[in-house]
Amino acid sequence: MSDTIEGQTIEGHGGDLALAALRAYGVTELFTLSGGHVFPLYDAAHRSGFPIYDVRHEQSAVFAAEAVAKLRRRPGLAVLTAGPGVTNGVSGLTSAFFNGSPVLVIGGRAPAFRWGSGSLQEIDHVPLVAPVTKHAATVVDTAGIPGAIGTALAAALTPHRGPAFLDLPLEVIFSTAEVPAPEAAPVPVLEPDPDELARAASLVAAAQRPVIIAGSDVYAGDAVPALREAAEALRVPVFTNGMGRGALPPEHPLAFAKARRAALSGADVVVVVGTPLDFRLGFGDFGAAQVVHLVDAPQQRAGHVAAAASPAGDLRLALSGLADHAGPREDHEPWIEQLRAAERAAAAKHADELTADTDPIRPARVYGELRRVLDRDAVTVGDGGDFVSYAGRYLEPSVPGTWLDPGPYGCLGTGMGYAMGARLTYPDRQVCVLMGDGAAGFSLMDVESLARQKLPVVIVVGNNGIWGLEKHPMRAMYGYDVAADLQPALRYDEVVSALGGAGETVTRPDGLAPAFKRAFDAGVPYLVNVITDPADAYPRSSNLA
Ligand SMILES: Cc1ncc(C[n+]2csc(CCOP(=O)(O)OP(=O)(O)O)c2C)c(N)n1
Numbered sequence: 001m002s003d004t005i006e007g008q009t010i011e012g013h014g015g016d017l018a019l020a021a022l023r024a025y026g027v028t029e030l031f032t033l034s035g036g037h038v039f040p041l042y043d044a045a046h047r048s049g050f051p052i053y054d055v056r057h058e059q060s061a062v063f064a065a066e067a068v069a070k071l072r073r074r075p076g077l078a079v080l081t082a083g084p085g086v087t088n089g090v091s092g093l094t095s096a097f098f099n100g101s102p103v104l105v106i107g108g109r110a111p112a113f114r115w116g117s118g119s120l121q122e123i124d125h126v127p128l129v130a131p132v133t134k135h136a137a138t139v140v141d142t143a144g145i146p147g148a149i150g151t152a153l154a155a156a157l158t159p160h161r162g163p164a165f166l167d168l169p170l171e172v173i174f175s176t177a178e179v180p181a182p183e184a185a186p187v188p189v190l191e192p193d194p195d196e197l198a199r200a201a202s203l204v205a206a207a208q209r210p211v212i213i214a215g216s217d218v219y220a221g222d223a224v225p226a227l228r229e230a231a232e233a234l235r236v237p238v239f240t241n242g243m244g245r246g247a248l249p250p251e252h253p254l255a256f257a258k259a260r261r262a263a264l265s266g267a268d269v270v271v272v273v274g275t276p277l278d279f280r281l282g283f284g285d286f287g288a289a290q291v292v293h294l295v296d297a298p299q300q301r302a303g304h305v306a307a308a309a310s311p312a313g314d315l316r317l318a319l320s321g322l323a324d325h326a327g328p329r330e331d332h333e334p335w336i337e338q339l340r341a342a343e344r345a346a347a348a349k350h351a352d353e354l355t356a357d358t359d360p361i362r363p364a365r366v367y368g369e370l371r372r373v374l375d376r377d378a379v380t381v382g383d384g385g386d387f388v389s390y391a392g393r394y395l396e397p398s399v400p401g402t403w404l405d406p407g408p409y410g411c412l413g414t415g416m417g418y419a420m421g422a423r424l425t426y427p428d429r430q431v432c433v434l435m436g437d438g439a440a441g442f443s444l445m446d447v448e449s450l451a452r453q454k455l456p457v458v459i460v461v462g463n464n465g466i467w468g469l470e471k472h473p474m475r476a477m478y479g480y481d482v483a484a485d486l487q488p489a490l491r492y493d494e495v496v497s498a499l500g501g502a503g504e505t506v507t508r509p510d511g512l513a514p515a516f517k518r519a520f521d522a523g524v525p526y527l528v529n530v531i532t533d534p535a536d537a538y539p540r541s542s543n544l545a
């Protein structure tokens, strides 16, 4: 590429043109695993000082891009080679689809001019990824690359957000063209219908026992301040899930976490904001309570629940609209007090669990010790079964946008990819991955990528020697289990040491605190391998996962 921008045009190969468009949208890094089909993108990045982070399995590249997209609320980019590179990224794309994350995957593609002749890695990716992306297309000419990226990113960034996919045939990415300098298009803002919004506000105001449940789109839509305003103006207790966690700090008088059952069984109006009415919320069945569903786009309305009101549009506007409700309002203070009492009772029970001095260690104690060392703004990543369910119960994020769970697709293996994206987003914060020993098998090799590229994170493995979230339910269902055992007390810390990090194994509760201190001071990827009690099963109503 002639590095100078002459007037309003740029000239270069497909990689240069793609990168210019990506920069215009605020993309500042790419995640990849090497493949010749996408060399021009590396060439463009290398010559212009655009950071490239490479991994050991393409799914980690997509998960890293997704973590960036989730945390920074802008596009995350993974560049995958043709064929197996792209198919290895499909679980990551699907997770991003379920999470509404604006991820762009650019794939290489076998040459178009001899399509059908049997080129290396020749497969049409588009029909494979179309069902799990908002936009999927093949770019047919070099000059069309910036426009195609603009179209893909507009789809990804327009609520309801989600991933997009483009592939570039070999001759398209390697050829050169001169094109107008790319610019980012503004994302359209959808105003919620005022009547529907007024109906929602009246329902909340007239309720005796209202509850708000705020999910990931509240953070993704930058609506956290508006959520607080709405909750404070209407005096409504707030529960959260996904990236919504931490939207109200735990000490906020309207922030609740542990009294969920009391809240959902006692509420007369449940306001669900920015999250689907899926299995995590009992499919939106809250008994006699009326459901108000605030969604960021009309297609996010639930087809299986008859909501009393469901305004669709920008969540900042919708929540500000609730906050501005001018009519009369019921007194919610007795209800808030009732839930506060339930919250305190649950907290007292948790306090005993968090300090339990047992041998083997129970997962609750791991979190009891972690709570002492995690900073308020630490980013936590959950990748596993029961061990991560306990993290959800015992860790309370204080800052919004610090909690990375896999979301409703429930894909194991996000760990090291999410950790990489989090470390790059927040170079100076603690990044702590909470991992089951089973989950570790999916991505632990990418500790090599983290260590080599000087990206330290702390990994805490709850090592129960089993696929716990499967073993316990299978035993309950059949009286036996198969395919649910792992090697007991395996030294995952030694794996990490061999890959350029460090770590240690902890078997006694009093070993946890000093191990965590060493881990956060290490400056390299550090794995604390905690041998936990395999008899410990997370109590849940439905165990199918
Ligand atoms: C990619 C993928 N494969 C399989 C599953 C099914 N699954 C859900 S939880 C779980 C067990 C996880 O075990 P581990 O990570 O050791 O955590 P534990 O439950 O033992 O704490 C499995 C296999 C899944 N969710 N994702």
Ligand SMILES: [Mg+2]
Pocket: 436, 437, 438, 462, 463, 464, 465, 466, 467, 468
């Ligand atoms: Mg396990």
